[in-house]
Amino acid sequence: MNQNVNPTEVKRVPIVAAMLVGAFVGILNETLLATALPSIMNDFGIGESQVQWLTTAFLLTNGVMIPITAFLIERFTTRQLFITALSIFALGTSVASISHTFELLLGARVIQAAGSGIMLPLMMTVMLKIFPVEKRGAAMGMAGVVISFAPAIGPTLSGWLLEFFSWRGLFYVVLPIVIITIIIAAIFVKNVTEQTYPKIDILSILLSSFGFGGLLYGFSSITGGHGGEEAAAQIDSQAVAIIIAGAIIITLFIIRQMKLKRPMLEFRVFKYPIFSLSLIITMIVLMALIGAETMLPLYMQNTRGFTPLESGLMLFPGAIVMGVMSPITGMLFDKFGAKWLATSGMAIVTVTTFLFTSLEMDTAYSFLVIIYAVRMFGLSLVMMPVMTAGLNQLPPEWHPHGTAMANTMQQVSASIGTAILITVMTSAATNYQPDQAALEGLSEAEAMNHIASSAAINGYNSAFWIATILSIVGLCLSFFLKTKSQNDKADNKAV
Structure with missing residues (x-):
């Protein structure tokens, strides 16, 4: 059975290292495909309006998962949640590496993002737990390497790899790193977050998913028109409608959270x-x-x-x-x-x-x-x-x-x-x-x-x-x- 330990007594270096690597590969994948999209278009015979969903769907799923993570952190132990998130990400990465249809690759990206969306907020929460206030700046500086360096290095890394491999090579490189991180996490990651076991509020999860998902989808689609000015105008109007609907749903989500004794996301x-x-x-x-x-x-x-x-x-x-x-x-x-x-x-x-x-x-x-x-x-x-x-x-x-x-x-x-x-x-x-x-x-x-x-x-x-x-x-x-x-x-x- 996983027992919680005193956050101030844990060995911080191995926990932080595992969390940093996990979050790094997760965020890296936001931009890793940026320079590979033309190759994927050629392989699957698709256009820009379709291939951009490999990035948009990843960001959408991330955006939907992040609000739910606060609930998951209070429901499951640090170790359980981190290893599960890494395993989900590894599954998505392995499926992506063998995808022979665009639909399968898109599904794999969604699976990847479901794991990635958990890792970053979990890492930041753990760092706030195990480091005292006077040392948090240095700790969060390391988190800053992940948040800022990973997406910045993505296009450079993929551009270099594509000189030697196909786009599938991008996933082959990431997968072994994730597997090694899972092994390290199983050995070194301790349970430092507190479980309060909040009840699952299905309505909050639905409102959060459709609200934030709709908002992100709308803004991602607002300039996605292809096929002339008329088509672009039509897509723009649809995107604006989706943004408005997302904003209304988020408002309902906020109202519900303010009324709940134990909200899924604390707007206070x-x-x-x-x-x-x-x-x-x-x-x-x-x-x-x-x-x-x-x-x-x-x-x-x-x-x-x-x-x-x-x-x-x-x-x-x-x-x-x-x-x-x-x-x-x-x-x-x-x-x-x-x-x-x-x-x-x-x-x-x-x-x-x-x-x-x-x-x-x-x-x-x-x-x-x-x-x-x-x-x-x-x-x-x-x-x-x-x-x-x-x-x-x-x-x-x-x-x-x-x-x-x-x-x-x-x-x-x-x-x-x-x-x-x-x-x-x-x-x-x-x-x-x-x-x-x-x-x-x-x-x-x-x-x-x-x-x-x-x-x-x-x-x-x-x-x-x-x-x-x-x-x-x-x-x-x-x-x-x-x-x-x-x-x-x-x-x-x-x-």
């Missing part, structure tokens, strides 16, 4: 102002971050003609910076608190995002690499320090709900950010008015090519202007965070 966490502020800043950061991670690969491959590997390698130094800085930032947070790290980081993010508003057809590759890497340095100063500062405001019994809420809102904001920026990009490109003077002396083919390239560039630059505005809002909000000395004096009272 928003009574803590620093937690609420931290979550808003984190969501804004992710929406701005998506600007670079979505727009730059599109700009490089579709407009500039770079290969997927070259595009992935452009992002690689930034991923390394984020990976190196996350634990360092955690230690700085323990010493100085979140406020000055966040304001400095948001200032860097704002300036570097602004620099991406002037992309051209001849923008230097080195410029893209350097500015992106500096931008990731700024983001490393913001993400985990701000979120850790918010979670530290919550009482221990609400940590599972705080981490579940944070991760859910991050998924939603990433989806919303992508939809907004792609909408701005496509709209600005469609409405572009060419400079007639620049077309003089060009043949008809050359003029058409010039207009298409200029329209695309205008779209990317417009999207980065929106990302810049978001960054400025985040910078302004970061000044309302507390310094370490202010936090030490505060009583962490809810409003």
Whole structure:
């Protein structure tokens, strides 16, 4: 029988290592297929509107699972839940590696995400349990490596692997790592979370799944139109209707949670102002971050003609910076608190995002690499320090709900950010008015090519202007965070 142990007495290193690896491979798979999608399209004879569901379905399932995880953490032991989540993820990965139809591969991605959606909030909850407040910054800095480095390295890793293997090789690489992690977890992971055995509220699970799922699906589909302007407009109207329906269902879900004695997801966490502020800043950061991670690969491959590997390698130094800085930032947070790290980081993010508003057809590759890497340095100063500062405001019994809420809102904001920026990009490109003077002396083919390239560039630059505005809002909000000395004096009272 699995007995709970005192969280302060466990051997932290093996538990944290197992949790970090599990969460890493889970989040890595959000972007691992990014550069493999053209190969999958060719293999199965499908179009962009179908193949994009390999990513969208993964994010949707993640978004649905995360709110349920707070309930699962209170129902099952740490060891049971983590090994089960890893096993589900391994099953999905193995099925994906042998998939010979698109439908089977899509189903495998959903299975993968069902396991992945549990691992990240579980890891963050365990870290809050086993580390005292004064050491949480460093611990959450390690979590920041997973949250930020994994999706950043995904396109680079897949671009490199596709030079030597088919897209199935991406799953062959991940599967042995997951199996080894299951073995390590079975030996070293202890039960550090408390089981209160809440009753299963089927209505809450249904409202959560359809509400968050609908919201994420709507924003993921809002720019997914193919087949001309009429088809695109039709899909847009359907997506808007789904978003509205999702928002209504989430409202009903929140009302029900506020009435339940033991809610599935505790919305009372928003009574803590620093937690609420931290979550808003984190969501804004992710929406701005998506600007670079979505727009730059599109700009490089579709407009500039770079290969997927070259595009992935452009992002690689930034991923390394984020990976190196996350634990360092955690230690700085323990010493100085979140406020000055966040304001400095948001200032860097704002300036570097602004620099991406002037992309051209001849923008230097080195410029893209350097500015992106500096931008990731700024983001490393913001993400985990701000979120850790918010979670530290919550009482221990609400940590599972705080981490579940944070991760859910991050998924939603990433989806919303992508939809907004792609909408701005496509709209600005469609409405572009060419400079007639620049077309003089060009043949008809050359003029058409010039207009298409200029329209695309205008779209990317417009999207980065929106990302810049978001960054400025985040910078302004970061000044309302507390310094370490202010936090030490505060009583962490809810409003």
